[in-house]
Amino acid sequence: DAKTTQPPSMDCAEGRAANLPCNHSTISGNEYVYWYRQIHSQGPQYIIHGLKNNETNEMASLIITEDRKSSTLILPHATLRDTAVYYCIVRVGVEHNFNKFYFGSGTKLNVKP
């Protein structure tokens, strides 16, 4: 079962920052948070992941609260091509040497002109 909750949908104006929240209140100390997005009829695309420090890459920034019970994905300048379903995932199976993902419902981000 997914260990995360996200709002079902959000709107964002083109060119503005999109801030997508995620709650993962039952996260364990050594579990990472991963963000993916899925554009219609494609496989999920990896965006970013982190443990407890804020992370940034060419696609987005990830802000994780100090208690690690929630995080926010930030797309600094949203474009129409960023319209997608965004999934926040906490891996399951830390005892194994692989990640096992259970997807929640995600957030449908609608970027509007």
Place this chain on the structure above:
Amino acid sequence: GAVVSQHPSRVICKSGTSVKIECRSLDFQATTMFWYRQFPKQSLMLMATSNEGSKATYEQGVEKDKFLINHASLTLSTLTVTSAHPEDSSFYICSASLQIGTLGSNQPQHFGDGTRLSIL
């Protein structure tokens, strides 16, 4: 970056046919791959974990005799939908991740582009 290739991208076939879907890791070795299915307007549902050289492990409620998984090499896993029926029509997606070989690896999964299966 890591690339996962899935083939075919779309299959249309008659009821009762068995369909094989391939998942390849193109530039890395993956001892573990995953298979998901996704119905329209729903999220991805994990079906099974494919382990190279051993039996796959299936999620609760997934019929292992219906969905045969073979992971014969470090770069290839196959999913065969046996005797497919219209209710098996779905979007099937595979994934794989780089593995460092240590417990608690944090490597992300990389997904294929999916296979749209339509059973008439």
